[in-house]
Amino acid sequence: MHTLRYLNLSAAGFGGVVPPQLGNLTNLHVLDLHHFSSLVYAENLQWLSHLVKLKHLDLSRVDLSKASDWFQVTNTLPSLVEIHLSGCQLHRLPLQADVNFSSLSILDLSSNSFSNPSIPGWIFKLNSLVSLDLSHNNFQGQLPHGLRNLSSLRYLNLYWNNFNSSIPSWLYGFTSLEFLNLGSNYFHGSISNGFQNLTSLTTLDLSGNELTGAVPNSMGSLCSLKKIKLSGLHLSRDLSEILRALSSPGCLLNRLESLYLDSCEIFGHLTDRLLLFKNLADLSLSRNSISGSIPVSLGLLASLRTLDLSKNRVNGTLPESIGQLWKMEKLWLSHNMLEGVVSEVHFANLTRLRLFQASGNPLVLEASPEWVPPFQLGVMALSSWHLGPKFPSWLRSQRDFVYLDISVTGIIDTIPNWFWNLSTIYFSLNLSHNQIYGELPHRIGTSPVADLVYVDLSFNHFDGPLPCLSSEVNTLDLSNNLFSGPISNLLCSKMEEPYWLEILHLADNHLSGEIPDCWMNWPNLVSVDLENNSLSGVIPSSMGSLNLLQSLHLRKNNLSGVLPSSLQNCTILLAIDLGENHFVGNIPGWIGEKLSDSIIISLGSNRFQGQIPDNLCSLSYLTILDLAHNNLSGTIPKCFMNLSAMAAN
Structure with a gap:
């Protein structure tokens, strides 16, 4: 083992402390221990100082929060070419240091959320750097002038910081830059013509900043550019104007593969100019004000893999030519004004489609009961389509659902037995706001329906007893149905393992019997809604164990x-x-003393008696207080005038 030069234990599932015996492997050139969770940690890195031949070090996601010597030790390794310390909980960088990283070409300190307000000056002395990743930290202010010393950079990632300035002109002298990500900061001003000097760029991300105005025509001269991300900028331009800028002088037309223009205040129509970008694979135009119809010619963009037109004002019918996009994997059309009929032809060649979200459009799907779709979807959202009245039998061929939303689709039918065996990886199921009837299976959220986390079957006509739950279910909404009988079957059966339920909504059913006293088994509940049923008896004391209840x-x-x-x-x-119950006794003073964050307290139409406790005046966030139709006596506390939140609303 002493002759070992390469050791890669990344993502191997190990936990616990990094063994200091690794320092005995003195011939190591490469050490990669990066993990996807912080279950691995080191209290110091003194052992690392023995690895003087080390060239590549990756400790990403290893918890180094207690290893205060991390910089001093790594600074003693003269042969280091790459350092990857992403997500190591380092918290603070040394401000000043004499660095010995004479050969360092790659430095990744991303995702540490450093408390340093600015990038420390010693980084600017690393003249051999070709890659610098400082993304997901808390650096702020202007881009420091010292960065201009790193003119050999080919990769610069400053995503998700708090830089707040215009983009400095010296940055446009980095002619070797191939990847530049300034996204999710507070850069302001216009998009400069200076970007035309960055002739080596293949990826440019300016998204999530305060940049305004037009996309300069000069950007179209970046002949190596494959990916442009301008999402969230205040462009306020017609789409055709932006496409014209990117297509002049024309060298982008055969290069551009990804274009992200979502949330850019764009208006206008989808035009045939899109066809000029022959290799366009990813196009996102969501959350804009684009109107008009989807052109038939869109079906000629044969390279498209993802298309996002959601949350616009696109109208008209969905062209059948969309079915010719045989490379399409993800298609978002949700929340537009599309209408008309969608048939099997629209999906004819979409064999690679894995995600289809088109909710919020009054589209009508006309497919034969024998139709077998050419795709296997993981995500499908067709809320507000017309799929009924029969339960769609073509779903039977889909085996990979993680997310399925066919709410508000006019289904008037029972759920066939095969549906509950569809997928073993279900995560979210929404069949709400239909007229589905019949009983549910005995247990929801486990075999035969595995790993269901979100279940919304509200506003239907389901009847019979409530089902039992898997421990994995996080949200259960069965409200506005015809369920009957007690709720004890759901709440009190089989308690061998912890339950993760946070949302339980059973309102507006025909449930009866007492509220069972087993709430201590549901410690994660945040919201409980049992209103408008026929439940009787008292509120059980175990409901007070719900410490997270809001x-x-x-x-x-x-x-x-x-x-x-x-x-x-x-x-x-x-x-x-x-x-609207039959509660008796005095209104307890602890409501004002202990429930200090309360916004709504409604105790009306009961049989409470006695005086209104002055403690209620302590509820400074209270906006609604209903004590009407009780047997209260005495005077209204004068301190009610101090309920400022109520007065403000």
Whole structure:
């Protein structure tokens, strides 16, 4: 082992401390321990000082928060060519240092969220650097002038910092730059013609800044450019003007592969000028004000892999030519004004399609019951389409669903048994706002439906008993159905493993019986809505164990008794609605003392008696207070005038 020169244990699943015995491998040239989680850590890096022949070091995602010697040690390794310390929880860089990295060409310190307000000066002395990644940190202010010393850079990533200035003119002298990412900062001003000097650029990301105005025509002369990301800029231009700038003088036409212009305040129409970019594979125009129809000629963009036109004002019908885009993998058309019929022809050659999101368009799918789609989708969202009245049988061929949303689609039918066996990797299922009827399987969220996390079956006609849940379910919305019987089957059965449920909405059903006393098994609940059922008895004391509860709705049941004092343990409750029940006793003073973050308190239409407690005046965030239709006596506390949030609203 002493002769070992190359050691790669990256993403091997190890945990715990990095063994210092690695320092005995003194002939190592390459050491790669990078992980995808911070389960590996080192309390110091003294062992690393023995690896004097090391050229490549990658400790990305290894927790070095306690290794305060990381810089001093790595600075003693004279042969280092690459250092990768991304996501190591380093927190602070030394401000001044004499650096010995004479051979260093690649430095990656990304995703550490350094407390340093600016890039320390010693980095600017690394004249041999060709790659510098400082993304996902907290650097701010102007781009430091010292960076101009690193004129050999081919890769510069400053994404997701807080730089706040115009883009300095000296940056346009970096003629060797191939990759430049200044995205998600606060750079302002216009997009300069100076970018035409960066003739080696293949990737340019200026997204998420405060840059305004036109895309300069000179950008079209960057003949090596393959990817342009301008998302979130205030371009405020017609789409055809932007495409004209990028197509002049013309050397981009056969080079550009990815163009991201989402959220750029763009208007105008989709035009045939798009066809000039013959190798365009990724086009994102979402969240703009583009109108008009999708041109038939779009089907000639044979290289398209992803197309995002969501959240625009595109209207008319979906052209059948879209089905000729045989390389298409992801297609977003959601929330436009498309209408008309979509047929099997529209999907004829989309064999690679894995994501199709087109919700929010009143489209009608006409497919034969025997249709077998040519694709296998992982994500499908067709909310607001017309798919019914029969449950779509063509779904039977889809085996890879992670996300399925066919809400508001006019289905008036039962769910066939085969549906629950469709996918073993379901994550999210939304069948809400249809007229689906019948009973659910005995258990939801596990075999035969594995790993369901989000389940929304609300606003249907499901009946029968509530199902049992898998421990994996995070959100369950069965509200506005015809479920009947007790809720104990759902809440109190098979408690061998922890449950992750955060959202439980069962409102507006025909549920009856008492609220069971097993809430301690659901410690992650944030929102509970059982209103408008026929539940009776008292609020069980175990409901007070829900320390994360923010919203509790029990309105319009037949609940009675006094409010359990254990509820005062739910100290982050924002909304509590117990109206239209039969609760008795005094309004407890602990509501004002313990539920200090409450915004809504509704106790109306009960049988509370006694005086209104002055403690309620302590609820400084309270905007709605309903105590009407009770048997209260005495005077309204004068301190109610101090409920400033209520007055403001």
